[in-house]
Amino acid sequence: MFSDNQRQSWQNIKAPDGLFEKTAEALESVPTPQKRSFKRYAFPLIAASLLLIFASVFFIGKSNDAFVYVEGVAITDESTVFALEHLPAPLSRSTVVNSSITLNVQVNSETHLAVSDGYFEILSENGEILFSGEEYTIHSDAKIVWYYPTVEAEHRLYLDGKALNGAVRLVHSNETAERTLTFVKN
């Protein structure tokens, strides 16, 4: 692959001298993050932990349920139909996309997401894009926007996790202005 000489030369590329000062100046205008004191958070933490234990006991045995939601509706092995809304999709990526759908993925273990077509973005609570691409592994619940091309009618979002293992099948129809979502278990 690369020779030692090439690696050495590569390592000689350094960040510009002024970058540290520039970053330090910019950092001064950013508020200092809140330091979390244990005492302040102890009670809510204990309460949340207890709640989690109760919830885990309550939901035990139901771990095979689908935890993908669209507009608050759980996607199961029975097809669910949603009215089509043409949402503008970003044009900057090379993949041609002309529709999108927002899904909330609830997981309780590490789950790998991958799409058959297009790409997806993972959004934070305040709408910031945390990830954009074709595959990603999540460790907690995630809100995703999936951009897909409508030249093909059928698309899949693959989910590979302990509790959530299968694919969301999306059938897009411009004729009926609908899209149908079904969870297909592996």
Place this chain on the structure above:
Amino acid sequence: MTENLDRRERLNLLFSKYSDLLYRIALVKLHNREDAEDAVQDTFIKYLSSPFTLYSDSEERAWLVRVLENRCLDILRRRSVRDYLPIDDMTDLATEDEVSQGVFEALSRLSEKYRTVILLHHLEGFSVDEISKALSLSKSAVKMRLSRGREELKTILEEGE
């Protein structure tokens, strides 16, 4: 004031450890010195503005690369077509050194999908596990990209000889 000093010291430490690495990655992804500087700066600020702590150097490095990747993606998304710099015009951006220019050009000709994993593994010494964490890919996906990327890079390097 003390907090600012503290943050400046933390920045100093982080900067001495990771600034060159992050700058090289950003340069390959963005082909533009100013954008690469902005991406590196934003990455450090995001890290120092977060209330959480990472426990190992490996986790820290992977986290910084992941944030940088996303930041580069944002910059590319916002960049208009006229800002695009063809490869032929940008080989002298990285360095005066002919050898690293050759590496830079080879990486730039590599498919986007393989570029970062090849760069991290073969030039920056990341393990498969670290790349997996940094790019949120499974280890098998990293290995597959490395294998296919090597094949493609081999062809590029042979063409260049």
